[in-house]
Amino acid sequence: MIRLIQNEWMKLFWRISTWVMAAILLVGVVGVLIYAATNQPSADELPSEAQWKAQLEQQIVEDRQALEDSGAAEGFYEQRIAENEYRIQNDLPPQSATGESVWSFMSTNTALLDLLSIFVIIVAATIISSEFKSGTIKLLLVRPPSRIKILMSKYVTVILYAVGMLALLFGASFVLGALFFGFGEPSTELIYTDGEVEQRPQVLALAIDYLTGSVNFVMLATLAFAISAIFRSEAMAIAISVLLYVVGAGVTSTLAIAYNWPKYLLFANTNLNQYFTSSGPPVESMTLGFSVTVLIVYWLIFMGFAVWMFKKREISVTG
């Protein structure tokens, strides 16, 4: 099994596209860096405590006014008012008053998790179908290792690749952030649920972001992997997986406004971060435990499908 994984890794490693993806991810991090560095206020421009408190007070007044005038976007204004009041009371300066630090930089870079997910999906979608495309599947399957083992070695490789890319994103953000912005004082994130405001250290919030992001793309990679085992065509596998990824969450949350059943859909559950932030789950009755259970069931279904398809099929390159 180790040898099979070594093989898959070797094949992946020597593919140019693997490196292109890593390079694009790095370019993304550098892009964010340039943006953050050019927009960063210098130390003497940072507002003093009295200044930022005054700014927040001002904001609160404006928000109250907006709330009275229009009545639209009620939730948004209520949340902002509550958070700002909480910051003033507890002496918790907002991001704009502490300046950029490695933590805030890494937090911004979680946006790149989307890009990373797409890359992982592409690798997962092609790792089986490319063998069919090149015809090498025939050589791969006429050796003693069972088809299940070959399938599993490919899956493990996809996960390793995902972990590697995540480490790259995490590492590059950390190193570049530390170099350019220093460690600074981590600011505090606020979470607003049902009118209550809670605080969470930024480092913890960051860890939750990256962890839930990982769960998200592991699920998507597994889906793409199963699709790859079923369709056996590179283009089909990539197109379907990426399409699902791009529209899946949107369609699900739209449906969730009107119905209850979308809570059983994959994309209502892939973003576990929803339980840790102000946004909350798309359907109210959902809990973290519920989502984890649903995800495990989906995972089993995807893997079962992949194994079943890969085992039973006639291996022909044309058909």
Next chain:
Amino acid sequence: MSSILEVNDVHKRIRGKEIVQGLQFSVEPGEVFGFLGPNGAGKTTTIRMMVGLSPITSGDILIDGHSIQKSYAKAIKQVGAIVENPEMYNHLSAEKNLIHFARMNGKVSHGRIDELLDLVKLGHVKKKKVRTFSLGMKQRLGIAQALLHRPKLLILDEPTNGLDPEGIRMVRAYLRRLAEEEGLAVIVSSHLLSEMELMCDRFAIIQDGQLINIEDQRFSQGEGRLLPYRVDVGPERTEAAVQIIKEAYPDLKIEEADQRLTVYIEKEKVPALLRYLMETGFDLYEAKEDRQTLEDRFLQATSKEDSS
């Protein structure tokens, strides 16, 4: 000696169409066995069943005594194969491709990999990506891949496809050597008849998924050099001539067809036989080596099927 490959009444049906209909033959260690048939005869389909890429509808295939259906890993261990084209990983070097397939068999021996690269004359390009290889080079790399784990049975679907005459000669010589010196059993499929004649000890002719004939080349070209001689003593005396020859040469294989007789005899013994026939009072109209080529026999065998 037990057969390395046994094909027992194998059938293959795809969407109601019977592509292979009850094939039955076996291959012994140390022989090169040909698989001959026109396009669409079912050669590739049969080979795909032998290596487990395609499920067998009914019947069984045993490799070294193990059923490919029931104990796949044990059976396939003894097999090295190229099915259809020699597809390799284009983005990897020749050497890395072999490392890849060596890992699939267990431990990797770099010595063995170099040995095989030299053998198929790819040693000087082992660091080059396979993408840059010609078809012939890929074919040779495919053969190296198939031999990597020292299999007992080598299965090659059209191994000379895309090779130049020099390459064909090399493959042929090498396969013969493997069979003779190392006792490897080799199955090659082809529709190049002349190729089969030079390379194989025996070959099966199949058409429309059915076995039409198994020819044993050792009869006509093997060490004993028994060549078929057609002797014409006049239609009415053929029977008598057969009797007379049998009295003097009880071991000879004699065929009688169209009132003419064919004896399988070593070249050196031909004059003595002819003298004997003349001395016993037969008129000899004609006596010549029957150079009916494999191609004739092949076309004959397959066209017989067409007209029926």
